[in-house]
Amino acid sequence: MSAQRFPYDVKLLVTVDPWAELAKHTAARIALGRCGGSLPTAETLRFALSHAQARDAVHSPLDTVQLAAGLAEAGFSTVTVASAARDRTEYLQRPDYGRRLASPSHVRLVAAADKGADVVLVIGDGLSSRAIARHALPFVLELRPLLEHAGLTLGPLVLATQARVALGDEVGELLHARFVVMLIGERPGLSSPDSMGLYLTHAPRVGRMDAERNCISNVRPEGLPYRAAAHKLAWLLDAAGKLGATGVGLKDESDSARLATAGEGRLGG
Amino acid sequence: MAYTHTIGARRYSFPDLKTVMAKATPERSGDRLAGLAAESAEERVAARMLLAELPLKTFLTEALIPYEADEVTRLIVDSHDAAAFAPVAHLTVGDFRNWLLSDAADSATLAALAPGLTPEMAAAVSKLMRNQDLILAAKKCRVVTAFRNTLGLPGRLAVRLQPNHPTDDARGIAASMLDGLLYGAGDAVIGINPASDNLSAIADLLRLMDSVRERFAIPTQSCVLTHVTNALELIGRGAPVDLVFQSVAGTEQANAGFGVSLALLDEAHQAALALKRGTLGDNVLYFETGQGSALSANAHWGVDQQTCEARAYAVARRFRPLLVNTVVGFIGPEYLYDGKQIIRAGLEDHFCGKLLGLPMGCDICYTNHAEADQDDMDTLLTLLAAAGVNFIISVPGADDIMLNYQSTSFHDALYVRELLGLKRAPEFEAWLESMRITAGDGRLLPPSGELPLLGLFPEAA
Numbered sequence: 064m065s066a067q068r069f070p071y072d073v074k075l076l077v078t079v080d081p082w083a084e085l086a087k088h089t090a091a092r093i094a095l096g097r098c099g100g101s102l103p104t105a106e107t108l109r110f111a112l113s114h115a116q117a118r119d120a121v122h123s124p125l126d127t128v129q130l131a132a133g134l135a136e137a138g139f140s141t142v143t144v145a146s147a148a149r150d151r152t153e154y155l156q157r158p159d160y161g162r163r164l165a166s167p168s169h170v171r172l173v174a175a176a177d178k179g180a181d182v183v184l185v186i187g188d189g190l191s192s193r194a195i196a197r198h199a200l201p202f203v204l205e206l207r208p209l210l211e212h213a214g215l216t217l218g219p220l221v222l223a224t225q226a227r228v229a230l231g232d233e234v235g236e237l238l239h240a241r242f243v244v245m246l247i248g249e250r251p252g253l254s255s256p257d258s259m260g261l262y263l264t265h266a267p268r269v270g271r272m273d274a275e276r277n278c279i280s281n282v283r284p285e286g287l288p289y290r291a292a293a294h295k296l297a298w299l300l301d302a303a304g305k306l307g308a309t310g311v312g313l314k315d316e317s318d319s320a321r322l323a324t325a326g327e328g329r330l331g332g
Numbered sequence: 333m334a335y336t337h338t339i340g341a342r343r344y345s346f347p348d349l350k351t352v353m354a355k356a357t358p359e360r361s362g363d364r365l366a367g368l369a370a371e372s373a374e375e376r377v378a379a380r381m382l383l384a385e386l387p388l389k390t391f392l393t394e395a396l397i398p399y400e401a402d403e404v405t406r407l408i409v410d411s412h413d414a415a416a417f418a419p420v421a422h423l424t425v426g427d428f429r430n431w432l433l434s435d436a437a438d439s440a441t442l443a444a445l446a447p448g449l450t451p452e453m454a455a456a457v458s459k460l461m462r463n464q465d466l467i468l469a470a471k472k473c474r475v476v477t478a479f480r481n482t483l484g485l486p487g488r489l490a491v492r493l494q495p496n497h498p499t500d501d502a503r504g505i506a507a508s509m510l511d512g513l514l515y516g517a518g519d520a521v522i523g524i525n526p527a528s529d530n531l532s533a534i535a536d537l538l539r540l541m542d543s544v545r546e547r548f549a550i551p552t553q554s555c556v557l558t559h560v561t562n563a564l565e566l567i568g569r570g571a572p573v574d575l576v577f578q579s580v581a582g583t584e585q586a587n588a589g590f591g592v593s594l595a596l597l598d599e600a601h602q603a604a605l606a607l608k609r610g611t612l613g614d615n616v617l618y619f620e621t622g623q624g625s626a627l628s629a630n631a632h633w634g635v636d637q638q639t640c641e642a643r644a645y646a647v648a649r650r651f652r653p654l655l656v657n658t659v660v661g662f663i664g665p666e667y668l669y670d671g672k673q674i675i676r677a678g679l680e681d682h683f684c685g686k687l688l689g690l691p692m693g694c695d696i697c698y699t700n701h702a703e704a705d706q707d708d709m710d711t712l713l714t715l716l717a718a719a720g721v722n723f724i725i726s727v728p729g730a731d732d733i734m735l736n737y738q739s740t741s742f743h744d745a746l747y748v749r750e751l752l753g754l755k756r757a758p759e760f761e762a763w764l765e766s767m768r769i770t771a772g773d774g775r776l777l778p779p780s781g782e783l784p785l786l787g788l789f790p791e792a793a
Contacts, residue, residue, distance in 0.1 A: 078778065078779060079779065080511075080514070080779060081779045081780070081781055081783075081786070082507075082510065082511065082514065082786060082789070084789075085507040085510065085511070085789055086507070088501070088503040088504045088506070088507040089497055089501070089503075089504035089505075089507045089508055089733070090498075090504075090733050091495070091496075091497070091504070091507070091508045091511075091727070091728040091729070091731070091733050092728045092729025092730075092731050092741075093507055093508055093511035093728045093729070094511060095728075095729055095743070097743060097746070097776070099746075099750065100743060100746025100747060100749070100750055100775070100776060101743055101746070101747055102729075102741070102743045106729065110706070110729065110730070110731070113731070114700070114705060114706070114738070117700035118700060120700075121700060121701045155665045155666065155669070155701055156361045156364070156365065156665060156666055156669055157365060157666065158365075158666050159365070190700075190701050250664075250699060250700065250701055250736065251700045251701075251736070252700070252733070252736030252737070253700070253731045253733075253736075253738065254731070254733055255736065256700075
């Protein structure tokens with residue numbers, strides 16, 4: 064408000080909000096200060112960095128070779144497949160392609176099929192390859208002993224690129240799985256570029272609806288930690304086995320963590 | 333009946349009216365996904381040329397979605413006001429565009445015409461309009477609504493303050509709410525998207541907002557954006573419900589996917605009216621819409637996504653809402669791929685809504701997998717503000733930490749006020765000044781520790 068004399072005092076260029084203290088109550092971007100009414104330079108750049116990280120999470124390809132090597136070292140056998148979406152641009156515009164296997168991958172799985180396992184895990188890049196690169200292996204390591212304890216057999220781990228959730232249906236069907244679990248990178252937010260989702264489907268086959276799945280979301284150390292997520296999934300597998308179904312009929316009555324039926328969105332409000 | 337148009341040696345043929353509409357639509361990924369988009373740029377223009385020659389009346393006799401099968405079509409047909417339509421009844425779609433841009437189409441004429449227009453007419457003419465036409469024609473439409481303040485007056489822009497929190501934490505929400513109010517936002521509504529569907533948690537949020545509003549005598553309204561059946565239950569339990577919210581779409585089947593019907597919306601409307609909580613007006617509903625919702629529910633009947641969206645406005649206008657906004661970029665790149673498509677859709681939705689008589693706002697937004705960024709939002713914000721949009725959505729720093737998408741910030745609203753001289757709702761503007769938040773010219777005052785609002789959090793004062 065008051066006229067400043069040249070040279071300008073740089074400290075006075077940004078108006079500081081006196082309620083900065085309240086930022087401890089929320090991760091929301093409050094008390095950012097202002098220059099005139101506009102955002103200060105520092106926050107403009109901080110926001111740009113968050114958006115850049117989220118964009119990179121969407122667009123960086125999943126390094127399946129490195130992931131397969133890590134899984135092999137831990138004693139897992141893997142198969143790598145691709146969806147019918149040829150590249151990221153097509154993947155983003157054609158979710159229908161991301162739900163079906165490319166034909167060479169289909170052929171490969173037909174060849175790999177045997178009498179079938181109780182559980183097939185599909186590890187798909189989804190919308191955040193960073194989530195999968197960071198969380199898939201440590202999560203699977205937490206899950207393995209729980210499956211063994213429950214007496215459930217585990218099929219080969221299927222690594223899938225340009226994958227949507229429903230791609231697991233075709234994979235599970237070809238491998239004669241009782242359950243398919245899709246580990247997939249969730250749509251990144253500015254504060255969570257690497258969140259992994261788990262989708263459990265009983266008797267997978269092409270054409271299953273989202274209402275026939277159960278979802279555990281926000282799997283990452285800063286959200287739902289690996290061990291808690293693995294226990295929740297094991298609980299759901301046990302309950303779904305008894306019920307003979309997954310989806311809206313299966314309510315999560317394990318402890319406190321978050322579980323929702325797949326396919327809920329804002330417009331459903 | 334088949335429609336044909338010839339360009340040079342090439343004859344373009346379209347089996348029905350909805351195909352003409354779809355092929356005439358500017359390029360967008362959702363229509364391509366649905367298999368409805370024009371196959372070449374020339375085919376798109378051929379469809380537009382054909383559309384331009386069709387009488388507006390065509391849409392009164394040829395339903396895009398069958399009357400017998402869809403209650404939204406029945407609503408559109410049965411509520412059509414032939415007397416209001418009479419002044420433009422002789423025009424083709426192309427003539428109608430010319431008329432909209434002429435001096436003859438002033439605010440009073442357009443307001444009188446609105447009940448005579450169907451969503452399909454609005455969608456059809458929009459397909460022939462460039463972005464500047466959508467802006468100019470929308471600017472002439474004036475839709476004023478009221479609850480505890482007056483929204484939509486000339487030279488004004490309101491803001492929905494959206495203080496979402498991933499766990500509905502009361503202090504987190506209150507902190508964002510305070511931040512927004514101190515930045516001069518919140519005259520359209522203080523509206524929370526809840527993380528939980530739990531009724532007692534939602535009632536807590538309603539009481540939180542209502543207590544802040546009452547304590548500081550804020551001339552605004554609050555809303556928790558939960559399903560209409562939850563709102564009905566909460567009204568029954570005596571929770572302080574100002575506005576009833578619902579997402580709506582343009583076909584009966586898509587609305588069924590949202591768990592609503594016209595009858596259910598009627599029931600909710602009556603229940604909200606009966607509360608008589610509005611002091612200046614009785615517009616008690618809040619609707620959100622968005623292109624792609626009908627396709628997403630696999631309920632589009634082969635009708636393009638922009639026309640489906642316009643049909644949602646027929647649902648909305650039946651209930652005289654306080655607020656309607658398209659959530660334009662939220663749905664994702666499989667429906668609106670990039671900034672160009674989002675900007676175009678935002679302008680179309682605003683124009684069609686206004687032309688049909690709705691108090692149209694916009695959530696100017698995008699997700700991180702769309703080819704868009706904050707620069708695109710700046711562009712759409714500036715264009716919509718120039719077009720006279722009733723309200724926009726604002727979240728702290730443009731980053732919604734609950735819904736994981738980017739909208740506009742409180743700062744963005746200040747930018748566009750400064751740029752275009754737009755004021756807030758008059759009652760809210762006066763309140764901000766009384767709270768020593770703004771000066772008489774509407775600009776923020778330098779910060780002071782004596783802001784009464786900081787009393788909400790004693791530690792911050």
